[in-house]
Amino acid sequence: MRRRGIMAAVALLAVAGVGAQEAEVVYLEGEPERRTGSGELEWLDFGVQLFPGEQVITGRSDYVELEQGTAATIRVEPDTVFAIREVEQGGERRSVMSTSIGQVRYRFNTIAGRGEPLVGTNTTVAGIRGTELVVSAAADGSSLFIVEEGAVEVESAGQTVALGADQGVEVLPGQPPGEPFEVIGREQDYADWAAGRRDALVSDPAGAVEQIATSLAGIADQADEWYALFEAAREESDAALAELDEIADEAERTRYRDEVWFPLAQQTATAALNYRYYALSGLSLRRHALGAVYLEARTRSILDPIDGYEEFLATYEETVREFEVRFGRYLNDFDR
Amino acid sequence: MLRFVAHKRILIFGAFGCAFLIALTSCRTAPVPQRPGRVEALVEELQSAQIDRLVELTARPFLFDGEIIVLEQDIERMWRNLREEGFAFDDAVVTAVGAIDEDSRRSFGVGADVDAWFERYAAEGAGAATVETSFGTFLIVTGERAGRVPTIAGFTAATGGGS
Numbered sequence: 090m091r092r093r094g095i096m097a098a099v100a101l102l103a104v105a106g107v108g109a110q111e112a113e114v115v116y117l118e119g120e121p122e123r124r125t126g127s128g129e130l131e132w133l134d135f136g137v138q139l140f141p142g143e144q145v146i147t148g149r150s151d152y153v154e155l156e157q158g159t160a161a162t163i164r165v166e167p168d169t170v171f172a173i174r175e176v177e178q179g180g181e182r183r184s185v186m187s188t189s190i191g192q193v194r195y196r197f198n199t200i201a202g203r204g205e206p207l208v209g210t211n212t213t214v215a216g217i218r219g220t221e222l223v224v225s226a227a228a229d230g231s232s233l234f235i236v237e238e239g240a241v242e243v244e245s246a247g248q249t250v251a252l253g254a255d256q257g258v259e260v261l262p263g264q265p266p267g268e269p270f271e272v273i274g275r276e277q278d279y280a281d282w283a284a285g286r287r288d289a290l291v292s293d294p295a296g297a298v299e300q301i302a303t304s305l306a307g308i309a310d311q312a313d314e315w316y317a318l319f320e321a322a323r324e325e326s327d328a329a330l331a332e333l334d335e336i337a338d339e340a341e342r343t344r345y346r347d348e349v350w351f352p353l354a355q356q357t358a359t360a361a362l363n364y365r366y367y368a369l370s371g372l373s374l375r376r377h378a379l380g381a382v383y384l385e386a387r388t389r390s391i392l393d394p395i396d397g398y399e400e401f402l403a404t405y406e407e408t409v410r411e412f413e414v415r416f417g418r419y420l421n422d423f424d425r
Numbered sequence: 426m427l428r429f430v431a432h433k434r435i436l437i438f439g440a441f442g443c444a445f446l447i448a449l450t451s452c453r454t455a456p457v458p459q460r461p462g463r464v465e466a467l468v469e470e471l472q473s474a475q476i477d478r479l480v481e482l483t484a485r486p487f488l489f490d491g492e493i494i495v496l497e498q499d500i501e502r503m504w505r506n507l508r509e510e511g512f513a514f515d516d517a518v519v520t521a522v523g524a525i526d527e528d529s530r531r532s533f534g535v536g537a538d539v540d541a542w543f544e545r546y547a548a549e550g551a552g553a554a555t556v557e558t559s560f561g562t563f564l565i566v567t568g569e570r571a572g573r574v575p576t577i578a579g580f581t582a583a584t585g586g587g588s
Contacts, residue, residue, distance in 0.1 A: 128545060130486075146495060146496070148496075148497035149480075149497045149501065167498075168496050168497060168498040170495060170496065190496065191496075206531065228499075272538050278540055292569055301587060331455060349553060376493060376495065377495070377496075380492045380493065380494060380499075381499060383489075383490070383492050384492060384494060384499055384502065384506075385502070385506070387489070387490065388502070388503050388506035389506055389510060390510075391506075391507055391510050391512045391560075392510050392512055392560060393510075409491070409536065413536065413537060420537075422541065422544070422545075423540055425493070425537060425541035425542075425545070
């Protein structure tokens with residue numbers, strides 16, 4: 090039984106090692122922090138390697154520049170939470186660099202290694218082809234993609250739009266991408282865009298929560314799907330491992346391990362990686378978007394409730410309850 | 426007989442002296458976030474400080490009702506909104522100060538985020554203070570010191586959940 094556990098762990102680690110891409114801090118200003126995979130907060134410093142599962146958190150006067158080898162330069166602007174996560178797509182393990190809130194600028198020098206990089210926000214993912222782009226996430230969960238060079242495909246709510254150089258698109262939470270627009274002649278300052286989104290949520294906080302709830306429900310559906318696959322794969326993998334224990338012939342053992350058990354263990358690891366990816370995306374949206382909406386509405390209502398506050402509060406509380414029901418089982422103590 | 430009385434006096438004085446020293450020592454060794462004088466000084470600053478100072482005085486991650494607030498800009502927005510809405514710690518009286526406990530935790534509501542915050546982010550020796558103001562009674566959690574005073578690490582209405 091113990092050997093079985095060790096073999097399963099080795100298989101998971103073997104799969105986990107593939108494609109993991111760290112980023113190194115090459116420049117910083119202020120006192121940015123790093124949130125480790127185990128939930129510890131540490132000061133960020135020059136030369137620190139950022140691994141999948143970790144976050145960079147910048148304050149009002151902070152700025153961080155990261156490099157992924159020679160392949161990419163990542164600039165984390167002030168008041169931003171930037172996360173590196175991993176997901177399995179099309180049989181390939183890929184890093185997703187995510188702007189949870191705030192603004193991150195990317196410059197991809199070469200598209201080296203396995204597949205194109207993925208960037209995005211809590212709700213939206215974009216595939217990159219040799220590009221410079223800026224990805225922003227606002228307090229209401231909206232995303233803004235601005236492509237400066239190259240090409241990007243932005244996907245949300247099952248729909249994709251293609252962007253070329255000097256094009257941008259806004260994606261509201263829970264919605265497909267909007268109409269692409271030309272950036273030239275419509276230069277937009279991130280602060281203006283973020284302020285506009287915040288004004289929108291202040292004017293209708295219950296509506297903002299409903300949009301976030303829709304987005305969370307979509308993310309939870311994905312997590313559920315992958316968790317069901319994980320459970321099925323784990324069951325099959327365990328059964329195969331039990332079968333493996335019964336095989337006496339060494340050659341047959343090796344064949345069965347490589348051809349039957351190992352692929353099942355890989356499937357299990359992949360499914361685990363993916364349901365965790367969606368669970369963490371959901372948590373990030375809940376923390377940085379739903380939390381921001383609550384903060385805004387509650388502080389505005391500290392003495393006199395704003396219009397629609399009761400409706401907002403009911404929607405907010407329902408969304409928090411629903412979040413715990415749907416995501417709670419996929420999250421561990423270190424995630425929050 | 427005289428000798429016995431002298432010994433008795435020494436014993437009595439010694440006992441009083443020890444009790445005094447113990448009381449003094451326990452007072453001095455209470456963590457800064459749980460010292461009433463320091464918490465009162467914090468509340469005074471919260472009442473009058475500029476927004477930038479308020480941000481400095483606020484620990485992160487901050488617990489606002491049941492929400493964990495991570496970003497400095499959100500802390501700034503919280504204080505700015507409260508000020509704009511006319512809220513301040515007017516005529517604030519700190520009516521109780523102590524270590525955080527189950528009651529203080531429950532005041533912030535029930536949920537995994539509140540549990541996670543108290544377990545992972547509350548500072549060692551964190552305090553809980555009940556503050557009565559002209560706008561109602563609030564509970565603040567105090568954290569690591571920022572100069573002479575502890576930081577404010579959490580804030581909610583004392584009736585629970587704040588909302």
